[in-house]
Amino acid sequence: MAVAELSTSYTKTSTRFHSSQLSLSSSSSRFSDHFRRSFRPLPRTRNATISCSVTSDQVQTPIPVQAESPKGKSECYGVFCLTYDLKAEEETKSWKKLINIAVSGAAGMISNHLLFKLASGEVFGPDQPIALKLLGSERSIQALEGVAMELEDSLFPLLREVSIGIDPYEVFQDAEWALLIGAKPRGPGMERADLLDINGQIFAEQGKALNASASRNVKVMVVGNPCNTNALICMKNAPNIPAKNFHALTRLDENRAKCQLALKAGVFYDQVSNMTIWGNHSTTQVPDFLNARINGLPVKEVIKDHKWLEEEFTEKVQKRGGVLIQKWGRSSAASTAVSIVDAIKALITPTPEGDWFSSGVYTNGNPYGIAEDIVFSMPCRSKGDGDYELVKEVIFDDYLLSRIRKTEAELLAEKRCVAHLTGDGIAFCDLPEDTMLPGEM
Numbered sequence: 001m002a003v004a005e006l007s008t009s010y011t012k013t014s015t016r017f018h019s020s021q022l023s024l025s026s027s028s029s030r031f032s033d034h035f036r037r038s039f040r041p042l043p044r045t046r047n048a049t050i051s052c053s054v055t056s057d058q059v060q061t062p063i064p065v066q067a068e069s070p071k072g073k074s075e076c077y078g079v080f081c082l083t084y085d086l087k088a089e090e091e092t093k094s095w096k097k098l099i100n101i102a103v104s105g106a107a108g109m110i111s112n113h114l115l116f117k118l119a120s121g122e123v124f125g126p127d128q129p130i131a132l133k134l135l136g137s138e139r140s141i142q143a144l145e146g147v148a149m150e151l152e153d154s155l156f157p158l159l160r161e162v163s164i165g166i167d168p169y170e171v172f173q174d175a176e177w178a179l180l181i182g183a184k185p186r187g188p189g190m191e192r193a194d195l196l197d198i199n200g201q202i203f204a205e206q207g208k209a210l211n212a213s214a215s216r217n218v219k220v221m222v223v224g225n226p227c228n229t230n231a232l233i234c235m236k237n238a239p240n241i242p243a244k245n246f247h248a249l250t251r252l253d254e255n256r257a258k259c260q261l262a263l264k265a266g267v268f269y270d271q272v273s274n275m276t277i278w279g280n281h282s283t284t285q286v287p288d289f290l291n292a293r294i295n296g297l298p299v300k301e302v303i304k305d306h307k308w309l310e311e312e313f314t315e316k317v318q319k320r321g322g323v324l325i326q327k328w329g330r331s332s333a334a335s336t337a338v339s340i341v342d343a344i345k346a347l348i349t350p351t352p353e354g355d356w357f358s359s360g361v362y363t364n365g366n367p368y369g370i371a372e373d374i375v376f377s378m379p380c381r382s383k384g385d386g387d388y389e390l391v392k393e394v395i396f397d398d399y400l401l402s403r404i405r406k407t408e409a410e411l412l413a414e415k416r417c418v419a420h421l422t423g424d425g426i427a428f429c430d431l432p433e434d435t436m437l438p439g440e441m
């Protein structure tokens with residue numbers, strides 16, 4: 001069947017990039033580069049793959065064959081339409097089993113940094129092949145093709161498969177990680193209640209899709225704002241996935257807090273540990289300087305200016321995103337991507353002895369007396385198995401408790417506001433006046 005003929009029935013709803021089901025049978029990765037470059041991208045085809053056998057000293061002409069796409073609706077694109085006869089090569093024998101990583105908002109700014117970190121091996125390691133499953137929308141599908149083309153041109157050996165689509169049920173199929181970044185930004189004059197509703201609808205749908213299609217143990221990292229409540233909505237719509245698997249990203253706030261403490265103390269930031277962000281990823285978040293440490297010592301013993309800690313430090317961290325937007329005219333995409341990497345690594349590597357990390361997690365039997373049934377940032381530790389435990393040995397004082405109560409009240413109000421999306425009855429929106437994202441000022 002002629003490739004040109006097939007290309008006419010191409011649809012954009014789901015395009016699967018079979019880069020490297022291509023596990024190349026050559027004996028060197030340099031050969032794989034040569035091989036990929038030896039073929040011009042083919043026209044888009046429908047339900048067709050090109051297969052060929054390759055040896056290290058011989059490259060055969062690809063033979064188009066009719067092949068059932070693995071998921072029925074998937075489409076291949078360009079060079080990724082080539083399927084190779086894969087004989088395990090020496091180098092790939094030690095590679096782990098491929099993992100599926102789904103990313104929403106994949107044509108957005110944060111993803112533009114994150115995807116290349118994922119594909120390079122920086123996140124999951126140099127022996128971990130990955131498949132990227134990119135979720136976009138009608139409005140972004142062209143851009144998403146552009147993203148996929150850049151991934152092609154980067155020749156990442158560990159990137160074995162890329163697919164793009166606009167249907168979350170399809171894109172989330174078998175996902176073991178779901179990085180949910182896409183969300184509508186709050187526009188001028190838009191009420192926060194409206195934002196909660198619009199983005200809540202997105203996360204309710206994506207929760208249902210994860211429930212239906214993803215791996216039963218998928219780890220879900222919600223980045224799109226308001227991320228705590230979006231994570232709660234997503235989780236409530238995915239009853240078959242453990243609630244413990246849902247995270248709202250507060251690692252950026254943790255990193256920002258560490259940076260400010262290091263700056264004040266005049267130490268390098270790797271000397272700051274045990275940094276908890278409590279509560280909401282908003283301007284009520286609580287960067288906890290009571291339990292944090294600098295060079296192993298309590299922060300308050302190193303930084304004697306306690307007024308600075310309570311006032312300037314706290315506000316600086318809470319509003320860092322907004323100051324950055326004012327300076328640059330856009331939000332912090334690069335450092336957010338870095339913090340997503342940190343947040344994933346925190347779950348897949350054992351937490352250093354005595355330390356912990358922050359993540360927005362479901363309050364189900366928490367030891368701190370925080371209201372149950374919300375997604376609240378708290379101190380966590382991991383054995384490196386993708387799971388986490390809450391840290392017990394933290395102390396509280398009146399200042400910390402009063403701040404925690406404020407961010408807790410905000411999250412409870414947000415929850416009431418989205419009751420129609422969590423199955424908790426009729427929504428009632430009484431958000432505190434000053435409720436703001438870190439980027440809003």
Ligand SMILES: NC(=O)C1=CN([C@@H]2O[C@H](COP(=O)(O)OP(=O)(O)OC[C@H]3O[C@@H](n4cnc5c(N)ncnc54)[C@H](OP(=O)(O)O)[C@@H]3O)[C@@H](O)[C@H]2O)C=CC1
Pocket residue numbers: 105106107108109110111135136137138139140181182183184185202222223224225226227248249250251252253281331332333336
């Ligand atoms: N938790 C955290 O620490 C941080 C969170 N964020 C949040 O991350 C999210 C993404 O940020 P960023 O990548 O910079 O944003 P971008 O605007 O670059 O990308 C956002 C993506 O969201 C998708 N989207 C979904 N629904 C809509 C909609 N109704 N209107 C417009 N776009 C929509 C779009 O993709 P598509 O069309 O494909 O759906 C778009 O590409 C934001 O919600 C932001 O507030 C940002 C920084 C830190």
Ligand SMILES: O=C([O-])CC(=O)C(=O)O
Pocket residue numbers: 225252320321322331332437438439440
């Ligand atoms: O408000 C935003 O979109 C940006 C944000 O979350 C942050 O910088 O922390």
